[in-house]
Amino acid sequence: MKIIQIGNSKGIRIPKQVLEEFDLDENSEIEMDTQNGSIILKPKNYPRNNWISQFQEAQADYEKPEVHKDEFIELSNEFDEQEWTW
Numbered sequence: 001m002k003i004i005q006i007g008n009s010k011g012i013r014i015p016k017q018v019l020e021e022f023d024l025d026e027n028s029e030i031e032m033d034t035q036n037g038s039i040i041l042k043p044k045n046y047p048r049n050n051w052i053s054q055f056q057e058a059q060a061d062y063e064k065p066e067v068h069k070d071e072f073i074e075l076s077n078e079f080d081e082q083e084w085t086w
Contacts, residue, residue: 023050
């Protein structure tokens, strides 16, 4: 990686693959730390981060089973037979 000029600051470009792996975009915040001569970048941890997208993915994967009215005929009882008109 190469350090680049960004206005009056310096920065680095993070490859798209890394951004996708950590579910980051241009609005994401990261934490920077130094340890043993290394620079460590990590996503800022927010409780319930990405819940909306995870819920939408789960909802898209969920398929409602097809229900056939005839399947419930076997569950009829005496009350159903005498009181209800189907």
